[in-house]
Amino acid sequence: MAHLEAYKHISPDSGYPVTLHPAFNSKIANHVPPEQIRQHLEVDKDRASFADPNKEALLKVARKIDLAESIGSVLENVQLSQLDSKQLDELALLVTERGVVFFRDQDLTTEKQVELFQHFGILDRHPAQKDQKHVVIKGSTQDHRQIANYTPWPSGDFHADTSFEINPPSYSMLRMEEHPPVGGDTAWLSQYGLYDALSDAMKKHVDGLHAVHTSRLQYDTILDLWGAGPNRPPIDTHHPAVRTHPVSALKALNVNLGFVTGFAELKKKESDYLLQFFEHHLHSADDHAVRWKWEVGSVAMWDNRCTVHRVIPGFYTAGSRKGIRTTVFGEKPYFDPNSESREERLNRELAASKTKVNGNHATSEIPA
Numbered sequence: 001m002a003h004l005e006a007y008k009h010i011s012p013d014s015g016y017p018v019t020l021h022p023a024f025n026s027k028i029a030n031h032v033p034p035e036q037i038r039q040h041l042e043v044d045k046d047r048a049s050f051a052d053p054n055k056e057a058l059l060k061v062a063r064k065i066d067l068a069e070s071i072g073s074v075l076e077n078v079q080l081s082q083l084d085s086k087q088l089d090e091l092a093l094l095v096t097e098r099g100v101v102f103f104r105d106q107d108l109t110t111e112k113q114v115e116l117f118q119h120f121g122i123l124d125r126h127p128a129q130k131d132q133k134h135v136v137i138k139g140s141t142q143d144h145r146q147i148a149n150y151t152p153w154p155s156g157d158f159h160a161d162t163s164f165e166i167n168p169p170s171y172s173m174l175r176m177e178e179h180p181p182v183g184g185d186t187a188w189l190s191q192y193g194l195y196d197a198l199s200d201a202m203k204k205h206v207d208g209l210h211a212v213h214t215s216r217l218q219y220d221t222i223l224d225l226w227g228a229g230p231n232r233p234p235i236d237t238h239h240p241a242v243r244t245h246p247v248s249a250l251k252a253l254n255v256n257l258g259f260v261t262g263f264a265e266l267k268k269k270e271s272d273y274l275l276q277f278f279e280h281h282l283h284s285a286d287d288h289a290v291r292w293k294w295e296v297g298s299v300a301m302w303d304n305r306c307t308v309h310r311v312i313p314g315f316y317t318a319g320s321r322k323g324i325r326t327t328v329f330g331e332k333p334y335f336d337p338n339s340e341s342r343e344e345r346l347n348r349e350l351a352a353s354k355t356k357v358n359g360n361h362a363t364s365e366i367p368a
């Protein structure tokens with residue numbers, strides 16, 4: 001952290017660093033990104049749309065264990081490297097339903113991971129990613145609570161990967177190549193569940209809003225803290241605060257704490273307080289969370305359109321962490337006011353099945 005520009009400017013009164021406006025931080029002011037801001041991309045139909053709804057080819061070889069009711073499953077007895085295209089489509093469908101799917105003891109190499117992931121779409125590149133096809137994810141030993149004093153991006157908080165893009169990623173995959181025996185877990189939250197956890201009045205309010213997703217804060221932090229040069233200029237994008245998932249057709253909350261700075265339709269203080277509420281909402285959602293303990297050879301594949309995630313900060317005293325991440329472009333987020341939430345669909349299906357059973361005089365219900 002000592003290499004942050006702020007540490008060159010110490011207050012004579014407090015003895016602590018004085019933060020600089022980015023225009024006067026030479027690392028930020030002098031950087032000229034080599035690439036242009038991206039334009040809207042029309043992506044192919046999601047591979048999950050082609051899958052057998054029962055996922056028979058995949059579940060014939062893999063044993064599925066759900067980790068929490070709302071989110072997260074493990075697939076056992078299967079090597080990703082052996083899945084055929086039909087099984088990969090079914091895996092994508094499972095990921096859109098469960099949010100994140102985990103594997104242990106995988107034999108994937110980086111080359112094979114890249115090849116496999118191209119099945120799901122066009123490979124995306126993180127703004128700090130130099131390799132064309134994958135990005136290396138390491139564990140940060142920095143005190144994220146203190147870093148936040150001197151560089152603006154809340155890097156340790158819940159986010160959907162690069163949600164500021166016009167076409168944010170649909171799927172991401174992270175495969176761990178090095179990992180200590182303890183520390184560096186990742187937590188995911190279900191955005192289907194977080195939407196359902198709102199009151200009806202709040203749902204109506206948020207349904208009509210656009211969240212401001214920005215890469216500006218990350219841009220400054222990449223330059224000053226990471227010492228790397230972002231490929232692209234910073235971008236602000238207004239995405240629906242509630243989005244409709246293109247495969248499940250379910251509503252999912254589209255607010256995250258890593259990249260969302262406010263709501264386009266609201267006045268500043270209204271926006272600030274709503275975002276503050278969402279900070280509480282996300283951080284108190286134990287019933288819509290799953291936490292994964294990594295090992296070397298573990299893999300997670302998640303859907304950024306219906307989940308957010310964060311690495312649980314660790315000290316990494318027992319060793320380093322190195323993962324290989326691949327992502328693919330998703331569609332431009334949209335909101336269909338006629339789409340339903342996961343809970344609404346469950347209730348509707350439950351009511352329909354009861355009507356059907358009662359209609360057949362197979363059972364009768366006695367009101368309690």
Ligand SMILES: [Fe+2]
Nearest residue numbers: 159160161309
């Ligand atoms: Fe991430």
